[in-house]
Amino acid sequence: MEPDFSPLDEFLGDDFDGYLISADGSDSNQLYLSGFDAPDPYTTLYTPDGIHLLVSTLEYGRAKKESRADTISRLADYDFRDKYTEYGPIAGKAETIAEFLADHDVTSVATPADFPLAIGDALREDGLSVEAETEDVLTKIRAVKTDEEIEHIRDAQESNEAAMRAAEDLIRAAAVADDGTLSYEGETLTSERVREEIEITLLRNGCALDETIVACGADAADPHDRGSGPLRADEAIIVDIFPRDKETKYNGDMTRTFVKGTPTPEIREWYDLTEAAFDAALDAIEAGATGADVHAAVCDVYEDAGENTLRADPTAETGFIHSTGHGVGLDVHELPSVSQADEELEAGHVITIEPGLYDPDIGGVRIEDLVVVTEDGYENLTDYPVELVLE
Amino acid sequence: MEPDFSPLDEFLGDDFDGYLISADGSDSNQLYLSGFDAPDPYTTLYTPDGIHLLVSTLEYGRAKKESRADTISRLADYDFRDKYTEYGPIAGKAETIAEFLADHDVTSVATPADFPLAIGDALREDGLSVEAETEDVLTKIRAVKTDEEIEHIRDAQESNEAAMRAAEDLIRAAAVADDGTLSYEGETLTSERVREEIEITLLRNGCALDETIVACGADAADPHDRGSGPLRADEAIIVDIFPRDKETKYNGDMTRTFVKGTPTPEIREWYDLTEAAFDAALDAIEAGATGADVHAAVCDVYEDAGENTLRADPTAETGFIHSTGHGVGLDVHELPSVSQADEELEAGHVITIEPGLYDPDIGGVRIEDLVVVTEDGYENLTDYPVELVLE
CATH class of the missing domain: 3.40.350.10 (Creatinase/prolidase N-terminal domain)
Structure with missing residues (x-):
């Protein structure tokens, strides 16, 4: 093909x-x-x-x-x-x-x-x-994928799901120490340890990756911080994985946010809001819509709830401070941009949808799936629950 | 610095x-x-x-x-x-x-x-x-490394040694099945399985790599073949690992050739000859010598023993069919070239020395260390035995 x-x-x-x-x-x-x-x-x-x-x-x-x-x-x-x-x-x-x-x-x-x-x-x-x-x-x-390319991306995303599952299982299985840090098998559970679990799982699934984000608390408030050090209970942990299949060279991309324990009311509210923004973005996707339309759907949800966005304030340093998504294929960031840049979505475009909120005083929340644009909507290439709290 | x-x-x-x-x-x-x-x-x-x-x-x-x-x-x-x-x-x-x-x-x-x-x-x-x-x-x-860069490369090579050790241990621990293939814990031991062991070891040591060569028999006769499928007893297995430290971005590079069981007389002879060529190359290294001098030392050993080289026959498809080495640093292949190209070696150059012999009817043999050129010789950044037979 x-x-x-x-x-x-x-x-x-x-x-x-x-x-x-x-x-x-x-x-x-x-x-x-x-x-x-x-x-x-x-x-x-x-x-x-x-x-x-x-x-x-x-x-x-x-x-x-x-x-x-x-x-x-x-x-x-x-x-x-x-x-x-x-x-x-x-x-x-x-x-x-x-x-x-x-x-x-x-x-x-x-x-x-x-x-x-x-x-x-x-x-x-x-x-x-x-x-x-x-x-x-x-x-x-x-940017417009053939059916074969979509299958390659779906395969990479399946490996990604296995890695996310490994990360989630590790955090879920952790105990909470007296100082609030997580521990696993007697050792403090760190970003680095979870990242290693992710990378080994990806290796076993034929994928490689340069970077993975496992960021907790204030680390998670900087979308570019990979995260380091102990993970803590009751704080938001952002896990963002973007593996590349070594054979096909196509990428996957997914983010989940987890809390081990009880989220603060702000994190709970942010998460529900982000899930609403995420759903609104998905609803806005179809061939002929623009990336700007989809991005606007996210900004509307956030701004209506009183949250700051780059759309409302281009100098914002907290709130929704990045674009809604990007194309994924041989590059993990490629066309089209799902942002204020006015690019029309076409059937076969594979894009991320990844709204999020950030503030160093609260932490960070992001939810990201990978979908393919169709004539009348989208098909989600991601099969992973959207769930904040790990009991 | x-x-x-x-x-x-x-x-x-x-x-x-x-x-x-x-x-x-x-x-x-x-x-x-x-x-x-x-x-x-x-x-x-x-x-x-x-x-x-x-x-x-x-x-x-x-x-x-x-x-x-x-x-x-x-x-x-x-x-x-x-x-x-x-x-x-x-x-x-x-x-x-x-x-x-x-x-x-x-x-x-x-x-x-x-x-x-x-x-x-x-x-x-x-x-x-x-x-x-x-x-x-x-x-x-x-190409001329500072002391700090040399330490980064030494660290990457130490991770490499751990990975080579893991690969060697796995091959050494393997049993030999009736059909001559190696097996480990009841499963056929493949190139892919050894490669996974190498990659996981490197991950745990903070290194990444795109490619690793674990090539047995005829696979090993093509210096660019990564190898696949079952490993077999009594055949030469080339293991070539070139990891990059994720933090410093500097590379290591090392090759060993192993035989599980009893090498054929040709492989034994090739190995001894390659070790002699390897030693001759090391002896030829010093600031002021050229890459061509070092390459000539290798070609002399091989040609004196009646083996073909690209120097003797530029169209050769068996024998010593690549250059002696290359610089290693932020790139795994960089200047200087240790080949017929007449580049002068300087103190602080970090180069591989990697003579080898190849023939699809016999297999392949290669030995590779990573060294830093000094005023009056070299310092070897590799600390790993040169040993063919794994009992």
């Missing part, structure tokens, strides 16, 4: 012969367009005729098996080694790419905004027209 | 007012020059006056605490939001950077080769001189 690259054809139109990427497989545009992952930079050319790859001899066999390219060339086909020796690594690479482009009758290319400046300039010196596009044309294509 | 940036001053000379990076913290040049890590792109300017950071308001407080910058500016100081709205994300960013550069009296900059083309072009439209340098000036500075 191939993505629909027709917006790229439209973009190229009469202005460009092709779209050119030079990056390694950690670049999601490269991974997506080539259907290939390699640790060193390689070159992908899109033309109305198809997708053309230029790789090292080392990667050639694997590229033939794994990539979505219609044609595959080797650096050695263009005597890259000789060019490297004569012109150096960058100019030698550019000379090689220039000959590869000529073979495909390409004299003008558009590139992603982050195309390497040195290669772009060297191609220009070889007489090619090279223009970095700033419309995110490929990133916008990536 | 600050790195020695004087080669950057020399490089800038009269040609450039400053060195400019726009990238997120996953870019090692950015991480190194700024001393700061953030998930979204930010801007670092090096001038003979110091290091100057331009970050979002969100990152400002943390940048003040964590970065090595002498001055820190916020995007908001230059009305980035207004520029974003007026000019769009790229041109708006470039306008902002242009004003930031003007504040530092900078009108001409050098950038790394992979500087984003769109921003480079937009800065040029604002009248700035922007040139991507292809001498790897910053990457070469990064």
